[in-house]
Amino acid sequence: MNIIGPQLRAYRNKHKLTLDQFSNKLNLCGIDISKAVLSKIENCERKITDIQVLQFAMCLSLSLDELYGQEHTQNLIHLHMKKAVI
Secondary structure: OOOOHHHHHHHHHHOOOOHHHHHHHHHHOOOOOOHHHHHHHHOOOOOOOHHHHHHHHHHHOOOHHHHHOHHHHHHHHHHHHHHHHO
16 A cells, blocks of 8 residues: 555645546656556555655655645654664
């Protein structure tokens, strides 16, 4: 499961893009993704890597807070810092 799928769908809907148009936009940024895979991501049916999340953020000019939600981002930072101390 992924947690950014709904945010990607919200972005797509806000910009009035079809899945095909959204897939093409991501492809132009170098993200090789089909509309079928994008649909699965939006519906939280497909996992995505951290690198893919960063690619989406850069391509769409979104912050990680906007994709993950600020609270989740802070939790990830805290968890990473905790692991670094151990």
